[in-house]
Amino acid sequence: MAAGIIGYGAHIPRRRIKVEEIAKVWGADAPSYKKGLELREKSVPGLDEDTITLSVEAARNALARAQIDPAEIGAVYVGSESHPYAVKPSGTTVAEALGATPDCHCADLEFACKAGSEGMFVAYGLVKAGLIKYGLGIGADTSQGAPGDALEYSAAAGAAAFLMGDDDDKLIASIDETYSFMTDTPDFWRREHQFYPSHGGRFTGEPAYFRTVTGAVRGILGKSGMKPADFKYAIFHQPNGKFPKRVGKMLGFTMEQIDTGRLVPTLGNTYSGSSPLGLTAVLDVAEPGDRVLMCSYGSGAGSDAFVFTVRPRVRETRDLAPRTRWLLDEHVRYIEYGEYAKLRRKIRMAE
Amino acid sequence: MPPARAWRNYPQLYRLEAARCTKCGTVHFPPRLVCSHCRNRSFETFRLGRTGQLVSYTVIRTPSAEFTGQAPFAVGIVEMDDRVRLTAQVVDVGFDELRVGLPVRLEFRRISAEGESGVIHYGYKAAPVRG
Numbered sequence: 398m399a400a401g402i403i404g405y406g407a408h409i410p411r412r413r414i415k416v417e418e419i420a421k422v423w424g425a426d427a428p429s430y431k432k433g434l435e436l437r438e439k440s441v442p443g444l445d446e447d448t449i450t451l452s453v454e455a456a457r458n459a460l461a462r463a464q465i466d467p468a469e470i471g472a473v474y475v476g477s478e479s480h481p482y483a484v485k486p487s488g489t490t491v492a493e494a495l496g497a498t499p500d501c502h503c504a505d506l507e508f509a510c511k512a513g514s515e516g517m518f519v520a521y522g523l524v525k526a527g528l529i530k531y532g533l534g535i536g537a538d539t540s541q542g543a544p545g546d547a548l549e550y551s552a553a554a555g556a557a558a559f560l561m562g563d564d565d566d567k568l569i570a571s572i573d574e575t576y577s578f579m580t581d582t583p584d585f586w587r588r589e590h591q592f593y594p595s596h597g598g599r600f601t602g603e604p605a606y607f608r609t610v611t612g613a614v615r616g617i618l619g620k621s622g623m624k625p626a627d628f629k630y631a632i633f634h635q636p637n638g639k640f641p642k643r644v645g646k647m648l649g650f651t652m653e654q655i656d657t658g659r660l661v662p663t664l665g666n667t668y669s670g671s672s673p674l675g676l677t678a679v680l681d682v683a684e685p686g687d688r689v690l691m692c693s694y695g696s697g698a699g700s701d702a703f704v705f706t707v708r709p710r711v712r713e714t715r716d717l718a719p720r721t722r723w724l725l726d727e728h729v730r731y732i733e734y735g736e737y738a739k740l741r742r743k744i745r746m747a748e
Numbered sequence: 749m750p751p752a753r754a755w756r757n758y759p760q761l762y763r764l765e766a767a768r769c770t771k772c773g774t775v776h777f778p779p780r781l782v783c784s785h786c787r788n789r790s791f792e793t794f795r796l797g798r799t800g801q802l803v804s805y806t807v808i809r810t811p812s813a814e815f816t817g818q819a820p821f822a823v824g825i826v827e828m829d830d831r832v833r834l835t836a837q838v839v840d841v842g843f844d845e846l847r848v849g850l851p852v853r854l855e856f857r858r859i860s861a862e863g864e865s866g867v868i869h870y871g872y873k874a875a876p877v878r879g
């Protein structure tokens with residue numbers, strides 16, 4: 398029996414900061430950052446927004462599309478590298494807010510930017526195994542880059558949520574194949590009690606992102622017997638605007654296949670939310686029968702790849718919650734670096 | 749706020765659970781033991797919708813200790829579409845955009861945190877309806 402996505406939802410904070418505004422403060426050259434990262438602005442969470450609140454809003458949108466009783470959700474997995482607590486799960490608060498407790502399995506996942514797709518994978522696996530009726534996988538982050546570091550221009554906030562199930566009449570997109578690829582690669586990390594992450598500079602590219610994503614995509618193409626031309630859309634993890642384009646080209650995908658789900662130029666890198674949010678933007682416009690490829694990437698390093706086939710129910714459900722491009726483009730509020738520094742708690746306050 | 753007190757209010761703070769009188773249908777938020785309309789004592793749980801409009805507001809510049817660091821912020825009374833009124837912070841809006849009748853939607857947000865080491869309280873805040 399087919400299983401897959403029966404509801405999906407996105408959430409993006411309204412505030413944005415432009416690359417110029419950050420570059421101005423550090424005396425950096427904005428045009429070269431914009432060109433180098435292919436990124437113009439990024440989302441910024443408010444003081445009252447975190448991985449838990451973004452996850453709840455995205456999950457409520459997924460529930461609005463799925464139209465199921467939240468008490469029937471048998472598992473909730475929140476993947477993030479910015480869980481608000483070091484000890485105390487994000488998922489319990491999310492499940493409580495949705496009304497999925499107490500009859501529910503719950504765990505928080507961590508694997509740099511891959512944690513969101515992990516939740517999707519596990520929720521799907523449990524549905525497929527018949528252990529639960531519906532499972533919820535969420536990728537959400539409100540990540541930080543150190544002031545002045547290249548990551549500060551891209552580290553953004555957002556969440557995507559997916560309800561997995563196997564009711565044939567509820568499927569929005571079936572999952573036809575999965576494949577994961579991972580090795581021990583120290584390209585990006587954050588030790589306990591450190592506020593900002595560290596990264597291996599240029600090492601994050603070739604041996605890390607490109608090797609892992611191409612490994613996962615070639616693996617799933619081989620496993621499914623498909624080729625790039627079989628897909629209408631392809632979504633790759635997008636730490637900046639360039640990487641997904643370049644990896645797509647290396648693998649034989651066209652810009653036409655990639656651009657619909659490439660949100661990073663005006664969103665920034667939402668880490669665990671990155672490729673999952675791209676998938677929500679694709680489902681917003683995909684037509685029944687379209688094949689969709691998604692491949693996440695998490696430093697450390699690994700990728701989860703999925704092949705989806707879009708079902709007719711996509712048409713009835715897409716306007717039951719806000720579309721992702723609308724959340725990205727409409728009603729945004731631009732802020733200056735001072736407010737950004739306050740919201741991101743970069744200002745040292747009196748004890 | 750002690751974690752236990754906040755915890756008892758999760759059904760309202762997290763899920764907007766109101767009590768609907770089984771006799772006259774009046775919706776109470778927060779729930780009550782006796783219906784103020786007909787004195788009936790039996791209710792069913794009713795989950796409020798998340799949209800309403802602002803009927804009154806003020807800007808807080810000198811908040812109580814729990815909310816220092818958040819000031820200035822707006823607080824308003826929201827008339828929900830389900831015809832109950834509740835008080836909430838009004839966020840993601842310029843103070844000059846506040847007006848009676850502003851359509852709002854309740855979003856899940858952080859309400860306060862007990863310093864750097866204490867529990868984080870979550871609940872609802874009103875944000876202008878996008879679009």
Ligand SMILES: [Zn+2]
Pocket residue numbers: 769770771772773774783784785786787788
């Ligand atoms: Zn009554």
